[in-house]
Amino acid sequence: MIGLVRAELTKFRSVRGWLVGCGIAVVLMVLLAVVAAAGTDARVGGPGARAELPRASDGTPVLDGFTFLQQPLAGDGTLTVRVASLTGVALRPPTPDEPVPTEREEATPEPWAKAGLIIKDGTTPGSPYAAVMVTGSHGVRLQHDFIHDLAGPADARWLRLVRRGGTVTAYASTDGAAWTTVGSAPLATGEMSAGIFVATPPHQEYEQFVGGTSVVGGGAIATGTFDNLTGPGGDWTMVDVGADDSPNRPEGTSTRTGDTFVLRGGGDIAPVDGGTGPKLEQTLSGGFLALTVLAVLGVLFVTTEYRRGMVRTTFAATPSRVRVLAAKSVVLGGVTFAVGLVAATAALLVGTAIRGDNAYPADALTQVRIVVGTAALIAVATVLALAIGTILRRGAGAVAAVVVLITLPYILSAAAVLPAATADWVLRITPAAAFAVQQTVPEWPQVDQAYTPAFGFFPLPAWGGFAVLCAWTALALAIAAALLRRRDA
Amino acid sequence: MEATIEVNGLRKAYGSTVALDGMTFTVTPGRVTAFVGPNGAGKSTTMRVVLGLDRVDAGTALVGGRPYRSLRTPLRHVGALLDASALHPARSGRDHLLWQAHSQGLPGQRVDEVLTLTGLADVGRRRAGGYSLGMRQRLGVAGALLGDPPVLMLDEPFNGLDPEGIRWMRGFLRALAAEGRAVLVSSHLMSELQDTAGHLVVVGRGKVVADTSVADLIAAASSDRVTLRTTARTEAMTALARVGATVAVTERDTLTVDGLPADRVVTVLSEAGVPFSEIAAHRATLEEAYMELTRDAVEFRATEVAR
Known part of the structure; x- marks a missing residue:
């Protein structure tokens, strides 16, 4: 088998055009990284500037703005409240004639509108907290450190937070008598702010259809009505945490009528979605080009042998044709993995160097994953191309098949040509699903946004998408092997 | 290994076209066996079957008593030239031989030996696409000799050779047979094999028409x-x-x-x-x-x- 691999390696390296093809793949990938990085340059300081946002403990950029009625909490303590109601209004987008948006006649809150209890280390945006809340349509939740979200009962209206040492435990109840535990969260000891809050993400409607996309959105205001409030004691003071002048962030207000408190405002306590801003994987957006070039090589690696009749020399030298197919796969996979690794590493480094770290953050492990994943994606896709070339024996047909199976589904989905639902399915069932290895932005269950391929979100996780490609490749190799055994050479 | 090719009762049809119709003959060591017949008589098909490339509907083909497909490093047992143009034009002649050598676990040095043997030492590193048909035939023969096999099988090796090349090829084939190898050479032009072949297998329409020594055949016809x-x-x-x-x-x-x-x-x-x-x-x-x-x-x- 070693001799066979050496034989196939000799075949590959002795055709200069194929080596040139490998070089072209690297150049294309770096070139697209430069284009992608230069394209995002215009956004520095704009909405893409993530550096100014507060961060969660793991570095995720977050939103931290809400209407907060609070008392100081020195040590252990308990807070209880009943959320009598949570309603919302969506704001019309501001126009030049109407700089202050008017309210639309809608009383349903955003699904992730929040009203509840919170203990927070001061009122600076980004500080640690633990909160239990009623939401617009996701029931009771316990959230802390922006990125952690735990579901509680769906219909409870009574909330309780108990702070003991470094732990905060949340309870919920439908009647204020029988309590169930929602969960607990770690929170440092020392004096903090504790009280009730209201927040709501802006309203967004996203639609993607053949020929275009439509985005409708605007600010929103949530109104929470609270009673039966008990806290650590002291004066209730209102803080508009993280307030800014944005028209989508109306001023927070708080009114008290007897024991009933009404809090009103916008903002959100949640991770920033990574979909719309610059993403690290954009430096690897040339991956599909490199893949296509190398997949053509993969096809030619076998179909030229058929075209020239050289395949008879090959099979006369090695009567076990399946072993030949295996050796070709090993050589092609190995060579293109190395080429892909060089290309992806160079693209990431060049792209990052040009753009700086103005992207949704990705830790070192994620960076390694997208680079190695891209190389593996290219390598396995090239072996798939080899198998298709073996099955069809014709270069043109096999190249067309590879483009239709891998490149087109990816481009049509990622470039928002296909409707979002179709794109989602295309990226589940075609080998292009493996481009999921490039996704860096996480999907947050507690954040509503367009989690579609056009925004860099794949329907399958990285390993799942890669597995789809591997399954296609295994199937194609099995068919190719069966045909090789049966056919005359 | 015994230097023989034994073909017994080969039958093969492509749809309704019968390519082989009970092809049976034996090639013995020490002489050049001419495998002649008109185009379409089944010469190339028979050779592909011997090399395990094509399947047959019936019959067996053995090389040194064994089926070709059971050989681990077949080029050490049988050297074959089927189609001299079956190479990648961008690959050098030397690399074309080198990958074959690697596949048999043969050292690269053997490649240089057969290049010298076939008179290609000077052009070995040039792109094979630039070779004349005669040079390609020599390269094909070089490939057949890589594993120093006791059995050689060449399909139309005289094609495209100039008179000097034909003389060289005849002498070369005679010398290989004289070393005790079994040499099967196909041709559709009998005159090419005059003074070279010691034995003759004449085929037509997929079967053997005559299997005779050259001396007997000429005597009979005369x-x-x-x-x-x-x-x-x-x-x-x-x-x-x-x-x-x-x-x-x-x-x-x-x-x-x-x-x-x-x-x-x-x-x-x-x-x-x-x-x-x-x-x-x-x-x-x-x-x-x-x-x-x-x-x-x-x-x-x-x-x-x-x-």
Whole structure:
């Protein structure tokens, strides 16, 4: 088998055009990284500037703005409240004639509108907290450190937070008598702010259809009505945490009528979605080009042998044709993995160097994953191309098949040509699903946004998408092997 | 390993077209066996079957008593040249041999040896796409010799060779056979194998038409034809016709007599008192003998093509 691999390696390296093809793949990938990085340059300081946002403990950029009625909490303590109601209004987008948006006649809150209890280390945006809340349509939740979200009962209206040492435990109840535990969260000891809050993400409607996309959105205001409030004691003071002048962030207000408190405002306590801003994987957006070039090589690696009749020399030298197919796969996979690794590493480094770290953050492990994943994606896709070339024996047909199976589904989905639902399915069932290895932005269950391929979100996780490609490749190799055994050479 | 090729009862059909129809013959070591027949007679198909490339509907093909596909490093047992143009034009001749050597676990040094042996040492590092057909044939022979195999099988190795190349190839094949190898060489031009082949397997329409030594074949094709030079043409014709011979006039003083051995012709003419100046048993060329044999087996006759 070693001799066979050496034989196939000799075949590959002795055709200069194929080596040139490998070089072209690297150049294309770096070139697209430069284009992608230069394209995002215009956004520095704009909405893409993530550096100014507060961060969660793991570095995720977050939103931290809400209407907060609070008392100081020195040590252990308990807070209880009943959320009598949570309603919302969506704001019309501001126009030049109407700089202050008017309210639309809608009383349903955003699904992730929040009203509840919170203990927070001061009122600076980004500080640690633990909160239990009623939401617009996701029931009771316990959230802390922006990125952690735990579901509680769906219909409870009574909330309780108990702070003991470094732990905060949340309870919920439908009647204020029988309590169930929602969960607990770690929170440092020392004096903090504790009280009730209201927040709501802006309203967004996203639609993607053949020929275009439509985005409708605007600010929103949530109104929470609270009673039966008990806290650590002291004066209730209102803080508009993280307030800014944005028209989508109306001023927070708080009114008290007897024991009933009404809090009103916008903002959100949640991770920033990574979909719309610059993403690290954009430096690897040339991956599909490199893949296509190398997949053509993969096809030619076998179909030229058929075209020239050289395949008879090959099979006369090695009567076990399946072993030949295996050796070709090993050589092609190995060579293109190395080429892909060089290309992806160079693209990431060049792209990052040009753009700086103005992207949704990705830790070192994620960076390694997208680079190695891209190389593996290219390598396995090239072996798939080899198998298709073996099955069809014709270069043109096999190249067309590879483009239709891998490149087109990816481009049509990622470039928002296909409707979002179709794109989602295309990226589940075609080998292009493996481009999921490039996704860096996480999907947050507690954040509503367009989690579609056009925004860099794949329907399958990285390993799942890669597995789809591997399954296609295994199937194609099995068919190719069966045909090789049966056919005359 | 025994240096033989044994082909037994090969049958193969492509749809309704019968390619092999009970092909049976044996190639023995120490001589060049010519594998001749018209185009489409099944020569190349048989060779592909021997090499395990094509399947058959029935029959067996063994090399040194074993099926080719059971050989681990087959190029060490059988060297074959099927199609000299079957190479990647961008690859150098040396690399074309090198990958084959690697596949058999042979060292790269062996590649340089066979390049020298076939006179390609100077052009080995050039792109094979630039090779003439003659150079490609030599490269193909070099590939067949890589594993120093006891059995060689060459399909139309004379194609595209210039006269010097043909002479070289003949000598080369004779030398390989003289080393004790079994050498099977196919050709559709019998004349190329004159003075080279010791044995002859003639095929037509997918089966063996004749399996004979070259000496026997020529003797058989030459028998009972006598050329006679005489001034008494009419008397000679009368005397010979009376005993059943067929006589034809070829020139003014020359007759061709069919159906009577030379010694009988002499007796008949002597008894009849007919004078003659020269009598010669006709000796057929290998090509004439071959044409005689395949007259019925030629797949596409000129008349059919013309129709």
